[in-house]
Amino acid sequence: MTVTASGVTRTFQHDNGPVEVLRGVDLSVSPGEFVTVSGRSGSGKSALFSILCGFDQPDSGSVLICGEPVVSPPPWQRCAVLPQALGLAGELTVAENVALPLRLNRPRPSEAAVTDRVADLLGRLGIGTLGDRYPNEISYGQQQRAALARALSGGPAVLLADEPTAHLDHDSIGPVLRLLRDAAEEGATVLVATHHDEVHERADRTLALAGGRIVAA
């Protein structure tokens, strides 16, 4: 599903006045593409991602996923979101968190298929032994990988990941990049905000956010 933003603007009100964070963002990312968004801290990457997934509304402009306006929250199978805050359910184990989108898929997969998919994703991300733990019993970098596994488990058409490697060391980034590439090669539209050069290097292209707009990378 193609993700398109046209003329997206967003201004936040602060005590000392309005701050125009997005001043007319235009972008289009196609199915099968793995695209990164670069930009200095505070340039508006997270603000843009919140609008792309429908968590926040633009002041003007529009976002379309496969030609249709985004709905909030987006259905997992259509658009999976990995926010910086991760949002793992604390009352569920890691494996239960990762299984959640699969259980919401229709047609619903068999229990064996759910178990296999969860084990495969956790194993590929190097956290295969942590499935029975709760999110507060694992490190933040492990939680980040668990949240990525959850985002990908249901085979979403679109993945929006905000700094998915922020808390990972070099050795842990490789498997994350392989999963993101695989998702794109299987046809997903993958858009990732990141500060990490090695993530940009693996992407098909990079969009640079500066001055509230997409500029040449």
Ligand SMILES: Nc1ncnc2c1ncn2[C@@H]1O[C@H](COP(=O)(O)OP(=O)(O)OP(=O)(O)O)[C@@H](O)[C@H]1O
């Ligand atoms: N809900 C909000 N209310 C007010 N200001 C906000 C809000 N969300 C973001 N901002 C402001 O908008 C600007 C962009 O923030 P954003 O989090 O999108 O940056 P970013 O590029 O993702 O930064 P980082 O790389 O540090 O994660 C910042 O100046 C921030 O303070």
